[in-house]
Every structure is written in structure tokens, then in C-alpha cells.
Amino acid sequence: MTQEIADEAARLTVGILGGTGDQGRGLGLRLAAAGNRVIIGSRQSGRAADAAASIGSASLVTGATNHEVARDADLVIAAVPWEGHADLLAQLTGPLEGKIVVDCVNPMAFDSHGAYPVPVPEGSAAQQAAAVLPGSTVVGAFHHLSATLLLDPEVTDLGQDVMVLGDNRHATDLVQALAGRIPGVRGVYAGRLRNCGQVEALTCNLVSVNRRYKAHAGLRVTDI
């Protein structure tokens, strides 16, 4: 990673759609702690403001409607529930035009045997985002980071890698650099968007690991 990309990542104002959920709040917390400006988004600006306040760092973290987040942020993370994923993004095609959209959504469902992947017609949530947002540059990342660990102030080193997928080299480089701003995290390029489905679905396996080993499992890529 070049210093130039690291500097660019440091300057980003990061918007988080669906930022009131645990994953969105956890990412917002860690990125703000690293020094990024963060705008937490929600359908209701009041809920977004509450979530922003719960993260602290009032000078760095603010709340806004999802539409304002899409308009005002430099880079936007979609941390919304799988249900409604396409609908929400479709409402934001205008403000997201020309921006990098990082999709961390895991299409999955649960039954008595645990989690299982939900088939996605486009192949993955990230590819669905790319189909809905033809004017944006979609990157898949942050699928496997445990919200529990992200939100735990005693966890000072996440100790895992973030797989970053996309078809635009500058965008994946930038998201790798952004991931690397979270302590103990390394952003690893892991392929084109067409290979994002299995990365999303692998979250089901980590759920299985967590159940069996009473853990908050993540992944490291070896030999790099």
C-alpha cells in the first residue's frame, strides 16, 4: 500500500447506511477512533443522531438520514439488513453516483440448525448493489468482522483480515487502506466482485464456528 492511498483513506468522510445496527455502529466506532469523520445513517435522523451519540467522539461522528449520508460522505458503507437492501440502494442512486459504495451485507437466514446462505439472483449482495447502482463503484468488504468485537472497548486489536473484493483497483486499494486503519486489521484483496458471494456466505460458517467453539471467529489469510 502506498502512503498516498493511506493518506487518502485517512481523509475520507465515511458514511454508514443502516449505521444504527451493531455492524454499522461497530465500524463507525472503529473508524472514528482511527480519526475518520463518520456519518451514521438511518431512515430517521433522530435514531441516527442517537446512534452517533452512543459512539461518542461528537466532533467526528454525526447522525443523518440515509439520503444525507449518501450525499455528504466521500465513501459509503452499506451495513443494512439484507431485507430491503436493493430497495434502499435504489432510492439513493442519485447521491451515490460517482462514489465508492462498500457492501458488507451477508444474505443469510437462520433455522434450528444455524445459519445458511440465501441465494441471490445477482450472485451476491455486492453484485446486487452494483446492478442497482450502475453509477457507483461497488466494493465488497467487512463481512466477517464481529460486531461484538468491534463494539467491545476492551478489544484493542481485532486480529483478523478483511477480504476486499472489487473490479476497480483504486477502489479496492482505498478500502484495503481504510480497513487497515482498524487496529489489528489488514485489508486483503480477495478477488473480483463475481467472487463475493462465497465471501458473504462464509459468514454462515463463522456462525457455526462461533457456536461450536464459543468464539467470535474471524479469518486470517496465510502466506501473505
Added chain:
Amino acid sequence: MTQEIADEAARLTVGILGGTGDQGRGLGLRLAAAGNRVIIGSRQSGRAADAAASIGSASLVTGATNHEVARDADLVIAAVPWEGHADLLAQLTGPLEGKIVVDCVNPMAFDSHGAYPVPVPEGSAAQQAAAVLPGSTVVGAFHHLSATLLLDPEVTDLGQDVMVLGDNRHATDLVQALAGRIPGVRGVYAGRLRNCGQVEALTCNLVSVNRRYKAHAGLRVTDI
């Protein structure tokens, strides 16, 4: 893992269908080095004998036809090409009855952009094996171990985890123990067979990592 399971894994005669390929030879080499008896299988017994001889340890490694392997081994690893996977297993339903069959097949294809997963009607190669072999206990494992590293005598520590998937606890415990016999490898339970598709497909992502970083990437599961 109990000592009982470790002892049971140590006593296994492991058959490897399609054992003349790099993945099969690599697994055979490492398991024989750990002290397991190994039978390398091929359609032609002559090719199997040659592959067995190339591994060395003549007292531990022998060659045989795939049919003989299925009949004589305690546990069978299917390391065959995706093309012909179902057909080969369908010919062995009789001798594989009642046995554990470990599927390490990754259904994928390549084009100018690299590797991509091939859709499998059953959901995964392992689920296809289970459908074809209703009398066997199918486990998915060994998908991500690099054949290059397995076959490299200078690599004394593989330094990665093997995700083990299946619906039968004794079978997954045993395959975890078997994986753990390879130096530096830990067998990690990673879910039921229905969650094997993304583990197989993730090999495409490791191919992307290998291209980008000039590596032989594998995975470690963190926090366990």
C-alpha cells in the same frame, strides 16, 4: 479433541480417489509422513503405483484402482477433478457403503479474469457426493491446502487451518483429527454440509490472493 479420536485417526488406512493429481499426492505424502497407511487410487492401477512410488514410503503408500481403494481403505478422500466427480462416485456406491468419504473437490473454472465458482445443482460438491452416496457419511475438508506447499519437502509447517464440514459429529471429529496430523494444520469444525458450497468456492478467492500477492494463501480461523 479426545485422545480416543486422535488414536482412531492414527490407525486409519486412508484411500485417495484421484490420488495421482497434485492435491491427492500432496495429501497422501503428508498423511503417510504422519504415519497413516495410504492407498493412492487411479482408474489405471499402473498410474496409481507410479504416483505411490513418487511419494516414497513404500511400506506405507501403495497404489490401486479407485475401486480397490474404495473397498480397502477405512476412510476415503475424493480428490478427483470436478468433471466426472458424480460419475466416479456413482460407480463406487457399493464399496463406499458405510464409510466416511471426505470430499475436497472445488467446483470452479478459469477465464482471463481468474477463477470463478461453477454452480452445483446440489449446492456443493460435498452435497453432490452425499446425494450420490446415500450409504456413506460425507465430510467436506482439505479444500484450501495448496498442493504446491503439500508437495514441497522444505515446507515443514503448513501453518493453516482446514475447515471441516459435515452432519455427523463422529465423522467431522475424526476428519479434524486426521487434518491435525499434518504439521502446522488444525482441523476446525466449520458447519454442516449445507454450508460447504461457499467453502469450496472460496478457493477462487485464494487463487485471486495468490495472483495478487504471489503467494500460496490459506486460512486461519481466529479467536479459537
